Amino acid sequence: MSADVHCFQPVEPFTIFGAMALKKRLLEELEAHPEALEIDLSDVGEIDTAGVQLLLMLKREAVSRDCAITFRAFSPQVRELLDLFGLSADFQNEATGSTDTSRGSGG
Amino acid sequence: MDRARHAIVHEARELLAIMDQTLERVAVEGDDTGSVNEIFRAVHTIKGSSELLAFERIVSFTHLLESVLDSVRDNNIELAQPLLGLLVDCGDYIAELVDAIAAHRENIEPDALKRAELESALREVLVEYQTVFDDVAVTGRVSPPAVAPSAEAPETGGVEAYWRIELRFGRDMLRSGMDPADFLRSLASLGRLVEVSTHTDDLPPAAAMDPEASYLAFSLLLAADCGQEAIDSIFEFVRDDSDIQVRRAEPPPSGPPPPKNPSSPRSAPGQAYVKIPVDRLDALIDLVGELVISGASATQVAQRENNPLFHDAAQSIEALVEQVRDAALTLRMIPIGEVFQRFPRVVRGLSRQLGKEIRLTMAGADTELDKAMIEKLSEPLMHIVRNAADHGLEPASERLAAGKPAAGTLHLRAYHDSGSIVIEVSDDGRGLDYAGIRRKAVERGLIAAADALSDDDASRLLFEPGFSTRERVTRLSGRGVGMDVVRQRIEALRGEVEIVSQPGKGTMVRLRLPLTLAIIDGFLVQVADSVFVIPMDMMVECVDLRNHDTRGNVVEWRDETLAYVRLRDIFSLPPAHTRESLVVVRYGRRQRAGLVVDKLLGEFQTVIKPLGILFDKVGSLSGSTILGDGRVALILDVPQLIQRAVAANAVHAGTSGNGDE
Numbered sequence: 001m002s003a004d005v006h007c008f009q010p011v012e013p014f015t016i017f018g019a020m021a022l023k024k025r026l027l028e029e030l031e032a033h034p035e036a037l038e039i040d041l042s043d044v045g046e047i048d049t050a051g052v053q054l055l056l057m058l059k060r061e062a063v064s065r066d067c068a069i070t071f072r073a074f075s076p077q078v079r080e081l082l083d084l085f086g087l088s089a090d091f092q093n094e095a096t097g098s099t100d101t102s103r104g105s106g107g
Numbered sequence: 108m109d110r111a112r113h114a115i116v117h118e119a120r121e122l123l124a125i126m127d128q129t130l131e132r133v134a135v136e137g138d139d140t141g142s143v144n145e146i147f148r149a150v151h152t153i154k155g156s157s158e159l160l161a162f163e164r165i166v167s168f169t170h171l172l173e174s175v176l177d178s179v180r181d182n183n184i185e186l187a188q189p190l191l192g193l194l195v196d197c198g199d200y201i202a203e204l205v206d207a208i209a210a211h212r213e214n215i216e217p218d219a220l221k222r223a224e225l226e227s228a229l230r231e232v233l234v235e236y237q238t239v240f241d242d243v244a245v246t247g248r249v250s251p252p253a254v255a256p257s258a259e260a261p262e263t264g265g266v267e268a269y270w271r272i273e274l275r276f277g278r279d280m281l282r283s284g285m286d287p288a289d290f291l292r293s294l295a296s297l298g299r300l301v302e303v304s305t306h307t308d309d310l311p312p313a314a315a316m317d318p319e320a321s322y323l324a325f326s327l328l329l330a331a332d333c334g335q336e337a338i339d340s341i342f343e344f345v346r347d348d349s350d351i352q353v354r355r356a357e358p359p360p361s362g363p364p365p366p367k368n369p370s371s372p373r374s375a376p377g378q379a380y381v382k383i384p385v386d387r388l389d390a391l392i393d394l395v396g397e398l399v400i401s402g403a404s405a406t407q408v409a410q411r412e413n414n415p416l417f418h419d420a421a422q423s424i425e426a427l428v429e430q431v432r433d434a435a436l437t438l439r440m441i442p443i444g445e446v447f448q449r450f451p452r453v454v455r456g457l458s459r460q461l462g463k464e465i466r467l468t469m470a471g472a473d474t475e476l477d478k479a480m481i482e483k484l485s486e487p488l489m490h491i492v493r494n495a496a497d498h499g500l501e502p503a504s505e506r507l508a509a510g511k512p513a514a515g516t517l518h519l520r521a522y523h524d525s526g527s528i529v530i531e532v533s534d535d536g537r538g539l540d541y542a543g544i545r546r547k548a549v550e551r552g553l554i555a556a557a558d559a560l561s562d563d564d565a566s567r568l569l570f571e572p573g574f575s576t577r578e579r580v581t582r583l584s585g586r587g588v589g590m591d592v593v594r595q596r597i598e599a600l601r602g603e604v605e606i607v608s609q610p611g612k613g614t615m616v617r618l619r620l621p622l623t624l625a626i627i628d629g630f631l632v633q634v635a636d637s638v639f640v641i642p643m644d645m646m647v648e649c650v651d652l653r654n655h656d657t658r659g660n661v662v663e664w665r666d667e668t669l670a671y672v673r674l675r676d677i678f679s680l681p682p683a684h685t686r687e688s689l690v691v692v693r694y695g696r697r698q699r700a701g702l703v704v705d706k707l708l709g710e711f712q713t714v715i716k717p718l719g720i721l722f723d724k725v726g727s728l729s730g731s732t733i734l735g736d737g738r739v740a741l742i743l744d745v746p747q748l749i750q751r752a753v754a755a756n757a758v759h760a761g762t763s764g765n766g767d768e
Contacts, residue, residue, distance in 0.1 A: 011490075011592050012592060016281045016282070016286075016319055019281075019318035019319050020318055020319065022318065023313075023316070023318040027313060045486045048281070048286045048288055049281060049286050049287045049288050049321065049323060050281050050286075050318060050319065050321075052288075052323070053310060053316075053318070053321075053322055053323060054318060056307055056310055057310060057313050057316050057318075058313075060310070060312070060313070061312070061313040064312075076206075080210060081288055083210065083212065084210070084288060084291050084292065084295070084300075084303065085288070085291070085303060085305040085323075085325075086302075086303040086304055086305055087305055
């Protein structure tokens with residue numbers, strides 16, 4: 001959460017309906033911030049399996065490009081689905097992704 | 108077992124809401140004698156019910172909290188900060204524990220760290236106040252914050268069977284509107300998902316990945332007291348395209364045994380309410396929908412028969428059907444207070460976070476609307492409130508300089524207005540910066556530098572996706588953070604959003620929504636052989652086009668220049684042979700436009716059937732319905748249609764529509 005890491009905070013639903021646009025968007029963010037990128041999921045109100053697949057894709061792609069990617073501040077919906085899939089650990093970084101109060105302004 | 112679980116979750120959530128309200132009241136009005144008792148009762152009841160099903164995590168936590176409350180009560184200690192804040196946090200944590208139970212994950216501590224913090228804070232309070240209370244009883248029975256999920260499982264009844272389930276769904280699963288997650292949830296509702304592993308091997312590299320294809324596979328271990336048919340039936344419709352394997356399995360060697368079967372949960376004594384599962388209500392409303400459709404077709408037949416007795420009978424049945432429909436719909440109506448009650452806390456949180464003093468007032472919390480809507484409303488509302496607090500309200504210094512009280516005010520208000528519900532979120536902040544909006548609109552090339560931009564049009568620009576995206580990322584101040592998403596959500600509910608603002612005085616966001624999603628009053632129109640439904644509340648007037656000049660895609664109507672669209676052009680229908688009519692429709696509050704159709708067929712009460720995902724891209728339709736004679740009619744999404752018309756008109760005429768007063 002250091003000040004120089006770019007934080008992307010998507011607000012659009014992570015669902016099949018916007019999956020095309022979202023994939024593009026996520027990869028653009030990755031393109032624009034090749035060293036480190038932080039994804040703040042606190043505003044993601046809806047997520048389905050398509051959304052989870054995109055998160056997995058983004059993470060893999062980031063790792064393969066040596067980009068330090070962090071996911072943080074899961075919204076309850078994101079957390080619920082990752083828990084259901086047993087994938088929470090895959091998106092947990094050194095800090096536990098606490099859901100509230102961590103949504104300060106990224107500057 | 109599942110029913111008991113639901114009952115407990117439901118009850119606990121109700122009690123937590125009461126606790127929340129009480130704490131809120133104390134925070135605002137100060138302590139009164141009954142408050143502690145009320146909170147104590149809530150916590151105590153949650154504990155009692157949880158004990159029945161042996162939800163140990165919640166029992167031990169509420170037990171400690173109960174001890175603190177007891178001690179507060181016995182010592183006549185006044186409820187004030189910081190204790191008040193601690194109690195609120197504890198309530199929040201109990202809510203998390205309850206959520207875990209609802210998700211069948213009660214064996215996993217939602218947030219062990221937070222729990223440890225809360226527990227130590229609670230113990231400190233106890234030590235501080237401890238006089239009468241026997242401390243040993245407390246510390247002796249409180250289990251440490253458990254991290255290992257298998258630590259404390261109660262002895263088992265052992266009637267459940269274990270099933271090993273392998274799921275590999277078809278690639279087109281998601282595209283055809285089904286979500287693998289829903290199948291996991293359905294399985295979880297049969298019993299308990301002991302193990303879930305998600306296989307991501309099929310997921311191709313980013314470049315090759317089709318975001319709409321389904322790539323994940325799952326291996327599950329389900330503990331459930333059910334037969335194989337129950338599991339098979341979940342996959343009935345996807346079996347052909349997917350690889351689904353279900354077989355009996357041995358219980359896992361070290362896994363936590365299932366909780367023992369409880370006797371049925373205590374029923375509340377002397378209650379005037381019956382709790383009904385939502386899905387039963389939904390099934391009833393579906394049936395009523397079918398009844399409305401069949402009723403309409405019977406009435407049509409009756410009208411054709413020349414038999415007065417038949418006619419009378421049909422008419423009285425129709426009247427009854429209408430009553431049944433209304434009664435059924437009210438069953439699903441709940442007060443919007445369910446959403447509102449969360450806001451005091453949200454606002455307090457925002458106030459702390461932003462360092463602004465914010466007063467929240469609410470009115471009309473008992474205004475009722477469809478439960479399905481309430482669920483979908485809470486998020487957009489949250490967004491609007493956050494926006495208002497963040498961008499609408501100025502910092503205290505700026506407010507004082509402007510001669511306003513230091514504390515900003517947010518006002519939430521709901522009321523019924525001619526068949527819709529209206530929800531307003533207003534602030535007494537700085538108002539919209541119209542000049543700034545104009546500047547940005549020019550920068551982005553949305554308008555030309557020389558164009559006039561009315562305040563109304565400026566407010567509307569805030570809902571444009573392009574307008575907000577950049578702001579969100581760079582977090583420049585100014586409104587527009589995700590307002591496009593708010594609009595999308597509201598329009599998906601067949602509602603409208605508008606912003607009214609007075610510079611220096613404040614801003615109001617107004618949502619106007621239909622009362623229910625299930626039925627609309629529609630107006631039938633015909634183009635060629637196709638029948639369309641226009642929602643009645645969008646209709647303004649019907650006009651004969653004969654005496655009008657229709658060149659240039661505009662028509663003069665009551666001193667206004669209306670843009671219009673021909674439905675036949677939009678839906679590629681064969682050319683007209685008859686005289687055409689114009690239906691004037693409104694969108695937003697003041698904007699109007701025209702739809703050109705062949706025939707006006709009259710009013711029709713319409714049960715909305717959702718369209719499949721296939722129609723998602725069409726954009727001009729919001730649903731379909733079945734007419735009395737069995738034909739299908741498409742329900743028009745008027746705002747979408749009009750936006751096209753206005754856009755086309757703006758290109759031709761170079762004006763920005765007709766939104767002036």
